[in-house]
Amino acid sequence: MSGHSKWSTIKRHKGKIDAAKGVVFTKLAREIIVAARAGGGNPEGNFRLKIAVAKAKASNMPNDNIKRAIEKGAGGADGANYEELTYEGYGPGGTAVMVRAMTDNRNRTAGEIRHIFSKNGGNMGETGCVGWMFKEKGVLTVDKEDCKLSADDLMLMALDLGADDIQEEEDTVEITTDPGAFQAVKEGMEKEGVVFSDSEITMIPDTSVVVTDLEQAKYVLRMMEALDEHDDIQSTYTNFDVPDEIADKL
Numbered sequence: 001m002s003g004h005s006k007w008s009t010i011k012r013h014k015g016k017i018d019a020a021k022g023v024v025f026t027k028l029a030r031e032i033i034v035a036a037r038a039g040g041g042n043p044e045g046n047f048r049l050k051i052a053v054a055k056a057k058a059s060n061m062p063n064d065n066i067k068r069a070i071e072k073g074a075g076g077a078d079g080a081n082y083e084e085l086t087y088e089g090y091g092p093g094g095t096a097v098m099v100r101a102m103t104d105n106r107n108r109t110a111g112e113i114r115h116i117f118s119k120n121g122g123n124m125g126e127t128g129c130v131g132w133m134f135k136e137k138g139v140l141t142v143d144k145e146d147c148k149l150s151a152d153d154l155m156l157m158a159l160d161l162g163a164d165d166i167q168e169e170e171d172t173v174e175i176t177t178d179p180g181a182f183q184a185v186k187e188g189m190e191k192e193g194v195v196f197s198d199s200e201i202t203m204i205p206d207t208s209v210v211v212t213d214l215e216q217a218k219y220v221l222r223m224m225e226a227l228d229e230h231d232d233i234q235s236t237y238t239n240f241d242v243p244d245e246i247a248d249k250l
Contacts, residue, residue, distance in 0.1 A: 027234055028056040029069040030102050034082050036073025043070075047183065051201065058198070085109070088131055089117050089124035092219040093211040095240040096130035097122065098203060103232040112230065120223035121216075134203040134237060137164070138182030140175040140189070141198040147173070149194065161188040172197070176204070205239030214249055217242045221250055 031052045039046035043053050049070070056066050082102040087110070091097050097117075103109040117124045140163075142154060149157075151173050155166040162181040167174045177185045179201050186199055211217045220240050228236045242250065 024059055025056075025061050025065060026231065028052070028059060028061050029065060030082060031234060032056060032066060032069035033073035034084065034102055036070045041070045041074030050183075051199075054199065086127070086131070087113050087124060088127060088129050089122055090130070091117075091122040091223050091238065091240065092120070092216040093209060093213065093240070095122075095209045095211065095220055095238055096133050096205065097224070097227070098130060098134060098237040099227050099233050100235040100237075101230075101232045102234055109232045113227070113233070116223060116226045116230065120226065121219045122223055133207070133239060134205050136179055136201060137204045138177040138179055138185070138201050139199070139204070140177070140182075140186055140196050142173045142175070142194060143197045144171055144173065146195055146197065154189075154194070157189055157192060157194070158185055161185045202235070203237040205237070208239050208241040210241045210243065212243060212246065214246055217246050217250060 032049065035046060035049040035052045039048055041049070043050040053066055053070075056069075057063075082104055083106055085101045085103065085106060087099045087101065089097050099113065101109055101113070114124045140158075144151075147154070151166070151168040154173050154175070158166055158175045158177075161184060163175050163177045163185050164181075165176040167176070175185065175189075182199075182201060186196065190196070211220055217240075220238070224236055224238055224240075227233055
């Protein structure tokens with residue numbers, strides 16, 4: 001299992017719990033506001049906004065909340081002026097970590113993120129220190145139990161539409177695309193009745209760092225969860241992997 005799959009699987013399950021509690025709505029709204037401010041309030045003409053709205057709907061965010069966030073972003077000057085920042089660093093065991101944040105106070109956010117790194121045995125680095133290890137990709141996830149097609153059928157369909165790769169896990173099928181082909185693959189498969197449990201433009205590591213020490217693995221996971229739960233952080237990426245016997249203990 002790839003490092004991306006390991007952490008993305010954890011985040012996906014965690015995200016469903018957080019969504020049920022409504023705790024992700026603030027981050028979703030912030031993403032919509034920034035997307036609408038940057039590219040306008042029409043999702044059909046703003047790819048980033050279209051993805052943000054789809055993600056919000058998948059998390060059962062009320063339509064009124066989505067509408068207000070779009071209006072707030074498209075309105076321009078009203079509300080906080082969020083700045084988009086990327087932080088990079090290292091976790092326990094030499095794992096690479098990237099986080100994407102939106103903040104109205106970069107000094108506060110930088111200090112709090114640095115504290116999360118150091119508290120959990122990591123250290124925040126300079127811009128670019130680990131970014132070269134990751135590539136931007138589109139990832140579409142299908143839950144097997146919700147899909148009538150086999151993994152082979154999904155692979156043929158996805159590749160025909162321009163996908164790069166497909167990986168079959170125990171419960172899911174994960175389709176990887178270039179960012180430019182993401183929407184065409186997604187919409188093409190949806191027309192054929194495929195339902196995605198998750199779809200996003202994300203950062204995937206070129207290689208993984210296998211953490212075999214249980215205590216180090218606990219610290220890596222604790223650090224990633226603390227970063228993921230920070231109010232200003234929108235996305236978290238890492239290249240850590242753990243053997244199944246360690247994962248079971250976690």
